[in-house]
Structure formats: C-alpha cells, structure tokens
Amino acid sequence: MSPNAQTPNAKPNKVLALYHKTQGWPFGQKIFSIMVSRMAPYFGTIKPLITELRLNHCACLIKKRHAVHNHIKTVHVIAICNGLEMAMGVMAEASIPAHLRWIPKGMSLDYTAKAGSDILCVAEVTPEQWTPGDMLVPVTAYDTQGVVVVKGHIKLWISEKPQK
Template identity: 50%
Template sequence: MSRVLSMWRTTTGLPVVGATLGARAFSLLFSQQAPYFATIRPRFTEIRPNRAELVIPKRRRVHNHLGTVHAIALCNGLEAAMGALAEATVPADKRWIPKGMEVAYTAKATSDITCVAETDPEQWTGLPDEGADLHVRVSGTRDDGTVVVEGTIRLWVTPKKR
C-alpha cells in the first residue's frame, strides 16, 4: 500500500478523531508535501485506487476578478486530486510524473468546487518498461452539480530506478 493511501486510511480511521477531522488532518499533511497545493486549502473527501476527490472551498483568496474560483485554482485542485489518485494507484515497481494537462472551462465556478480524478484499473496493468502515457480523467463540479471544468491529465509512468 502506498504511503499516501496508508496515511489516508490511518487519519480517517482514527476512532478518537473521526473521519471528518482525520480527512482535514490528511489534507493539511498532503499540502505540506507539495506546498503549492496549500494555496487552495484542499479538503480531501475520498482517496482510493483509481479515484480521488477533494473540495476547493470558495473563498476570496482563490477568486478571480469576477468573484468566482480562478481557473488556475481549479487546475491546482485537479492536479492535487490526480496526485493523490496516482500515489494510491501506481504499482509499487513504477513511478509517475505529470506530463501535461488539457482542460475546458465549461461554466462559472460560483461555489465550492468538488474536484475528482479517475482512472480505470486496467490502465495501470501491463505498462511497458520503456514508459507509457496514462490518461487521468479530471473534473470539477459546483455544489448544484454543474461541471465547471473537465479534462485529462497525462502522466508518464516508468519503472522505478533500482
């Protein structure tokens, strides 16, 4: 089990703390590993192989000139979700790095935004030793269910160096 998935299960499974406070503790710890993620204050709600979900709270610090969640804050949330998914899913003998992101902004981000990253299990099996592109589906949704951003993040997956 990956370090990220283990930390998620530990923090959200603590009986004294509870799942909600454990998820907040995990979110803070995760943001310390990649400090730029802290700028959006992600609140992770789910992490498991092939799926990660977090919420970007709508607050002034992430607003654009229209008072909606800024496009780059949305991309930051999508990348954080993708990173948690990749860490929870990547085979133990592989490593990954983001290679590119393609997104479309489809509506104004006028509320908290739920960012989701997803893959299919078969995408992670039979990866060639010379490396492979792996596409992660990402989306961001308003509280009312409207999709405000969607796209793909491409990962480059290679064997770990020995």
Template identity: 50%
Template sequence: MPSLLTLWNRASSLPQGRRAFSLAFSQKAPYFATVRPLFVELRPNYAELRIKKRRGVQNHIGTVHAIALCNGLEAAMGALAEVSIPSDKRWIPKGMDISYTAKADSDVRCIAETDASQWEGDDPDLPVRVKGVRKDGTVVVEGVIRLWVTAKPARADAAG
C-alpha cells in the same frame, strides 16, 4: 514509511483526520496549500477533494479562479497516482488539457479517475480523467492530465 493510502485510511477514520491528512498532503507540494484542499475520498483509481470558494482563490468576477481549479485537479490526480501506481513504476505529469465549462460560483469538488487496467502494460502515456463540480452538480471544468509512467530504475546494490 506507510503508504499514502494507509495514512488516508488511518486519518480519515479519526475526528478532524481528513483535515489533518489534507494539510499534511499540502505540505508535500506547498503550492497545493494555496487552494486549501480538503480530501473527501481516496482509493485506488479515484480521488476527490473540495476547494472552498473564498477570497484567496477568487478571480475578478468573484468565481473560483481557473488556475485554482487546476491546482485542485492536480492535487487530486497526484493523490490518485500515489495510491494507484504499481510499486515497480514511477510517474510524473507531462501535460494537462482542460476545458472550463461553467462559472465556478460555489465550492468545487475536484475529482480524478482512472481505470485499474490503465496502470498495466508498457505504454508510458497514462491519461487521468479530471473534473470539477460545483455544489449544484454542474461540471465547471473537465479534461485530462497526462502522466508519464515508467519503470523505476534498478537500485544499485549497496554491498557491491
């Protein structure tokens, strides 16, 4: 099966390919579909997607709801992890520390970033920097999603 990065590279070069990729990605973890993410950029150590401000993600004051923002940040982080992690390792989220810094009163770009060096070594705790930015460039949410990164277990020999 092609890697997520290969699928992104193929899809993003086609008309409506980013939309198709985003829809397919949202089916992998259906709760991501609630925010209808549209991936804008995906490469090792960087993922960016957009959440459109619409009624389905708004709170009682008409801004993008805090949990919708967290879902967008987690989707970006998950895509980043899949295209960045070495093939001999696996990951799972273990925590999120988020600060809401301004009202999300427009579409929001959800960005996740790491440094290549973070994936090296044996420390299983890997912080992914995340932030949400509204159309005027104001950061509306920022923080860290912590991953637990460990070696993949050895595969049992099928012949044995």
C-alpha cells in the same frame, strides 16, 4: 486485468494506508490534506480537503473564498487546476503499482461553466491504465449543484522504477 494493475485486495501503499488511518481521527480528512499540502506546498494555496480516496479515485474540495476568487468573484480556474492536479497526484500516489513511477507531462482542460460555489475536483482511472507510457487521467471539477465547471485530462508519463 493487466498484470501491472493492482487488485482491490492488494495491500494499500503508504499514502492510502495513511489516509485510512487518519479517517479514524477527529478532523482526519483535514489532517491528511494538510500533510499532503506540506509535501507539495503550492497545494496549500487553495486550502484543499481530500474528501474521498480509494484505489484509482480521489476527490478534493476547494471552498469558495476570497483568496481563490477571480475578478468576477467566482473560483479562479487556476485554483481549480491546482485542485485537479492535487486530486490526480494523490490518486496516483495512492494507486500506482509498486514497480512503476509517474511524472506529469501536461494538462488539457475545458472551462465549461462559471464556478460560483465550492468546487469538487475528481480524478479517476481504471486499473488497466497503469502501464508504462503515456497515461491520460480524466479530471473533472463540479460545483455544489453537480454542474461540470472544468473537464479534461492530465497526461502522465508512467515508467518502470530502476532496479536497485
């Protein structure tokens, strides 16, 4: 394993610890998702629900509703992009080793099927990927039947935090 990678037994950072804490509350997933959306308000436009968060993995649900429809009444791909970016960002914040920082550099996606149902956006990496330089985070959006509707990656720039 890379010396920069976290082990599953590592103490969770603040984001992961907050997620675990809220899971014991009624509506814990919803409360956590609202808290994240307040930190980055644009995410609130899709009313996301973080359904799963663990080290190097995050899943975010977007409900199919009028506000995220396109002209053919499927979930608009930009709403899906927003969900994928949220899943990636929450995964990155919950997983990045303490001595590193990240910033997004780009997104490359393929639209593979109509998004006619609720959409589950997933971002997942391996611990070995957490090294300085470009990092491609695989992201995938699934409909309720498990059909991939959007697939691609978000490119991050990973760097060392400055010494204090």
